[in-house]
Amino acid sequence: MNAEIDILREMGVQFRCGVEVGKDVTIQQLRDEGYKGFFVAIGLQNGGRLGVPGEDAEGVMPGVDWLKTVNSGTAAPLSGKVVVIGGGNIGADVARTAIRQGAESVDLYCLESREDMPMGEEDIALCEADGVTLHPGRGQTEILSADGKCSGIRFRRCLSVRDAEGRFAPTFDDADTETAECSAVLYCIGQRADWKDLLAGTKVEFNRNGTAKADPVTLQTAEPDIFVGGDAYFGQKFVVDALAAGREGAVSLHRFVNEGQSLTIHRNTRHFTPLNKDDIVLPVDAYKKPARAVKGTDPAKVRTMSDERLIFTPEQIRSEASRCLSCGRSVVDTNKCIGCGMCTVQCKFDAIHLVRNMGDAYSKMVPAEDKFKAIGAYAAKRGVKIVKKLASRK
Numbered sequence: 001m002n003a004e005i006d007i008l009r010e011m012g013v014q015f016r017c018g019v020e021v022g023k024d025v026t027i028q029q030l031r032d033e034g035y036k037g038f039f040v041a042i043g044l045q046n047g048g049r050l051g052v053p054g055e056d057a058e059g060v061m062p063g064v065d066w067l068k069t070v071n072s073g074t075a076a077p078l079s080g081k082v083v084v085i086g087g088g089n090i091g092a093d094v095a096r097t098a099i100r101q102g103a104e105s106v107d108l109y110c111l112e113s114r115e116d117m118p119m120g121e122e123d124i125a126l127c128e129a130d131g132v133t134l135h136p137g138r139g140q141t142e143i144l145s146a147d148g149k150c151s152g153i154r155f156r157r158c159l160s161v162r163d164a165e166g167r168f169a170p171t172f173d174d175a176d177t178e179t180a181e182c183s184a185v186l187y188c189i190g191q192r193a194d195w196k197d198l199l200a201g202t203k204v205e206f207n208r209n210g211t212a213k214a215d216p217v218t219l220q221t222a223e224p225d226i227f228v229g230g231d232a233y234f235g236q237k238f239v240v241d242a243l244a245a246g247r248e249g250a251v252s253l254h255r256f257v258n259e260g261q262s263l264t265i266h267r268n269t270r271h272f273t274p275l276n277k278d279d280i281v282l283p284v285d286a287y288k289k290p291a292r293a294v295k296g297t298d299p300a301k302v303r304t305m306s307d308e309r310l311i312f313t314p315e316q317i318r319s320e321a322s323r324c325l326s327c328g329r330s331v332v333d334t335n336k337c338i339g340c341g342m343c344t345v346q347c348k349f350d351a352i353h354l355v356r357n358m359g360d361a362y363s364k365m366v367p368a369e370d371k372f373k374a375i376g377a378y379a380a381k382r383g384v385k386i387v388k389k390l391a392s393r394k
């Protein structure tokens with residue numbers, strides 16, 4: 001991260017940390033400072049409410065808020081039994097962190113059945129290996145407390161999570177209930193963007209789930225100089241989606257601040273048609289690759305805050321690399337490339353190399369590293385000629 005930040009700095013990006021836009025500085029003030037375009041990617045910082053009686057008891061809080069305190073080193077040590085609510089990857093992160101922060105036991109409850117838990121098999125296995133007890137198919141009904149402090153939580157059985165149209169509409173069996181004794185409830189049931197006054201006074205519109213509305217290709221909002229991306233636009237997604245949106249946002253901003261550019265021409269509309277694996281003509285077996293390499297575990301790091309996964313061995317790296325389908329996502333347009341080599345020197349990670357794969361079919365060009373070999377003889381010949389010429393003038 002630090003290396004990447006250094007590179008961005010070197011490229012001219014200025015970082016202003018500890019500044020809350022909308023409070024410490026407004027979009028209008030930034031416009032007055034001369035900024036002509038904005039990319040707003042504030043993520044989903046608000047852990048929301050649990051929505052059951054008693055949720056204001058001490059010890060009940062959104063899992064993401066608690067994780068922030070762990071990350072900043074300000075979390076109070078956990079003691080006693082902890083209940084985590086939410087069967088997604090964030091629930092898994094919170095439950096596994098609670099184990100590491102001293103909880104006596106961690107029980108994770110969610111509406112979905114075990115097969116449908118959004119965290120997937122990998123996180124389920126990691127949770128169980130850490131000692132988290134999973135309770136799928138349960139929905140919370142009430143927080144119990146003593147002297148204002150959380151002392152337990154009641155659940156009822158969840159019969160189904162979605163209706164026939166696939167909409168979130170859980171149904172419950174009120175006769176099938178259980179009570180869990182606990183001193184803390186950390187809930188991870190979906191985050192929302194916390195816009196506060198960031199976009200106050202702008203024309204930006206919002207969806208019902210709190211994400212900002214924007215053109216799906218250009219990411220431009222109803223306020224022409226404001227573009228959005230990442231979780232605050234998509235809703236809860238992944239880092240890779242946020243990065244992709246950042247890239248598209250940069251293209252839009254570049255065009256927006258340069259007069260006369262179209263925001264839409266030659267943009268990637270990202271309309272992918274998924275391969276129908278049941279109706280395939282290609283010999284799928286020919287594309288069979290080695291199985292995904294499995295990382296080993298360092299026993300000394302299990303249930304610590306260090307990553308317990310071992311790095312791949314050289315053999316595993318080779319095997320993983322051979323799984324690449326060479327789909328050719330990075331493409332040089334051969335109709336445009338003039339072979340100038342600028343890209344090879346611009347890439348800070350030295351990831352681009354210019355290789356002549358047609359011998360000297362078109363010219364006597366040689367790679368830069370071999371230039372002295374190639375020009376040495378010519379330079380010597382020219383040198384002798386020049387010396388002779390100078391001598392003859394005398």
Ligand SMILES: Cc1cc2nc3c(=O)[nH]c(=O)nc-3n(C[C@H](O)[C@H](O)[C@H](O)COP(=O)(O)OP(=O)(O)OC[C@H]3O[C@@H](n4cnc5c(N)ncnc54)[C@H](O)[C@@H]3O)c2cc1C
Nearest residue numbers: 019020021041042043044090093230231232237238239242
């Ligand atoms: C616990 C957890 C685990 C996750 N694990 C994974 C994972 O393993 N893999 C994966 O791909 N994804 C994971 N995700 C999802 C991933 O973190 C997000 O999809 C991604 O970070 C979204 O990027 P973003 O840039 O939109 O927002 P964020 O990364 O959330 O960044 C938003 C930034 O905006 C700042 N900000 C907010 N409001 C303001 C304001 N008013 N003024 C100035 N700055 C502001 C915030 O401080 C923050 O720096 C996880 C998420 C969580 C919560």
Ligand code: SF4
Nearest residue numbers: 337338339340341343
């Ligand atoms: S910068 Fe790279 S891709 Fe672009 S023309 Fe030069 S060699 Fe080709």
